[in-house]
Amino acid sequence: MIAAGTAFAACTGGTVYAHYKHTRGWERTDTAVFALPPMEVSGTYSTAVGLRINADYPFADICIIVDQQALPGGTTRSDTLNCRLIDSRNRALGNGLNNFQYEFHVGDRRLRKGDSLRVAVRHYMKRETLPGIEDIGVKVTRR
Numbered sequence: 001m002i003a004a005g006t007a008f009a010a011c012t013g014g015t016v017y018a019h020y021k022h023t024r025g026w027e028r029t030d031t032a033v034f035a036l037p038p039m040e041v042s043g044t045y046s047t048a049v050g051l052r053i054n055a056d057y058p059f060a061d062i063c064i065i066v067d068q069q070a071l072p073g074g075t076t077r078s079d080t081l082n083c084r085l086i087d088s089r090n091r092a093l094g095n096g097l098n099n100f101q102y103e104f105h106v107g108d109r110r111l112r113k114g115d116s117l118r119v120a121v122r123h124y125m126k127r128e129t130l131p132g133i134e135d136i137g138v139k140v141t142r143r
Helices: none
Strands: 002-004 015-023 032-035 043-053 061-071 076-084 100-111 116-123 133-142
Touching (some): 015 043, 032 133, 043 061, 061 100, 076 100, 116 133
Antiparallel strands (some): 015 133, 032 116, 043 100, 043 133, 061 076, 061 116
């Protein structure tokens, strides 16, 4: 089950939303849903998915599906990301020593003032439960 977690540690200028949700093993049926508040200004916004992974994660990559729904218009965008976590020399590509943090760019989209965004993240791996996934996050920045 996915529970509420902490915000992204490094917020930079332009970040309008950054939040992680904690998980103890990511079930295929678990979807991490993030509801962003309405945008204060119109513009182009960039979405990224963050993962925090420990040594129990058994694979070199992960496939995730990110659905973004802009409200009130209801336009939905779905992206499938194939994310490399470990290089050919078996070294983690993320930041950290024992636990590794990754951030993967999903894409940019134009939002109007007052639009909000609902972002849903789920994995698309053959294994039902993914051990070692500690946190799943979303960061949205104004470009």
